[in-house]
Amino acid sequence: MTTQSAMGRRAMLAGTAFALAGPALAQSTAPWPSRPIRFIVPFAPGGASDTTAPLTGQHLSQRLGQPVVVENRAGAASVIGTAEAARAAPDGYTILLAPPPFVITQFAYPNLPYDPEAAFRPVILLVTSPSLLFSRTGLATRGWPEIAEMAKARPGVLTYGSPGNGSLPHLAMELLKLRTGVDILHVPYRGGGPAAADLAGGRIDLMISSPLDMAGNLASGRAVPVAAATARRARAFPDLPTLGELGVPDYDSSGWFGVVMPAATPDAIATRLNTEFQAVLQVEEVAARLLTLGVEPAVGSAADFQGHLTAERNRWRVAVPAAGVTVQ
Template identity: 40%
Template sequence: MRQSFLMRRRHAAAALLGAVPAAAQAPFPSRPLTIIVPFAPGGLADILARLVADKLRASLGVAVVVENRPGAGGIAGARAVAAAAPDGHTLLLANTNLAINPSLYRSLPYDTQAAFAPVILAITLPNILVVRADMPARSLAELIALAREAPGRLNYASAGAGTFPHLAMALVLQRAGIDVAHIPFNGAAPAMAAILARQVELLASDPPGAIPQITAGTLRPLAVTSSARLAVLPDVPSAAEAGLPGFEAVGWQGFVAPAGTPEPVIRSLNAAITAALAAPDLRERLLSQGVTFAPGSPADFAAFLRQDTERWRGAVAASGARVE
């Protein structure tokens, strides 16, 4: 009996000691998650973040809050995430601007490559060049001719100075050799509202924002900025087909955490978001809007982000865009 009692004590002590390392590592998640969207509500970034948040609430068993922090081409939201605790409970819904901004801005309040831990690339998508339905231009060639007749009289909206829609349009204008005034707004939704309110004539919009208006007949598509046509808009030519040979400008959306977030947490988030992006209802909602799903590993996204940052360095220089 005495020996049996001592053996049980030793086994219990060994189990307790073996549990210490696991107990020392805080469980994840241990509190609600926050996904910061660096743009106004209503745009693609906001839609994607909220769709993924709904799935994460169920799979992780905690509240997931989506917080919009628009401003400065996504810098305001990115800065908040860069300064957050590196524990995986704060994520940034990053997009192409994370790769564009290092070349566009003379200085940033963070080092893009050092301040963030890539979690997952979620989707890629082009922009669609659209005009109001009352505009006489029915093709990109006709728009170019119209702009040449009256340099500077036409204007276009964007989701903000230095955003992907701004630079995509700037590259189109540069390649076409035309002068169209830029009017920046604080997000994709306000930019769309401006063209619908007849405040501007032209817009480069992500497919989810443009397709409902194209279907309704309020906006007319002239071209897509990808190298190939979109399956959901088979009659709309690519910019290359429409008169700008070799042109391509494709954006993306993904999730990053603060640098220093533990690798096991990054892997957990990657797995959870991968599962969310595979959900049939989420895929049905977004595939019909012209996006391409592109999930992979954190390492895949890290390599992609480095390459895209370098890719946009040349594009920003060619566009002449610069923000103080």
């Protein structure tokens, strides 16, 4: 083969290779986002989480020009959905709605299939929501002090319900027991709805829940708010004292939802998402709708959300083992 023909053959092969690589190269350098984004919600449909994600996701989609598809992946106190997000490619096309169990489960589950501190990077704290301690109708007339006296006089007789082992209401009540030294029997359910129904029916005595999830029973008078289970009084219940005001030291079990994504996601994508979510939360329609659900827009930087996660971990790192809570 002559030198000229060999050069021609190499040029032809190089041109073919470039042509074949072209689509892949174009795809790898395509601006983000260029396809739909998965928004994983680690709970079953229903409740504040199932409204917060679609509402913010819809407006995020309008701003990004790509669909934001909400996917419910429920089970194991949010572990199943979180594990799926942890396995996702760090390309900006999978985000996770992170609830309090995102932090709590690492101290309650001995064999998590992911490391929540290493596998994810924070994007934004979306909303915060109050938790209230509710009692069945007729349990007490003097609120928490009377209930605490009853529990101390008859250890293990009073009962409380939760959506399941490892859920925030479960561990929030265990934290209350730890802080006060009372003995109240845990009755786990498969979800918050059945637990709330049994509280309304008088089959259990107490439950920590959001006002949204207890709204129907509140309206019918079949559930009685006893105290705010948060550091500050609930905006919707300004006359209801906090457990701290009633003598429970260092107590806060506020609800919240944030957004995280795989840790290796590029900084530029994470920063863009934070900016866009902040803009979404400031839309009047979005803020008003969230407030009707009993949650308040948070807004802030990724660093602000990291500080929130650190404070939550510091609280539950001590409280969960001290309460002896382990979920297999």
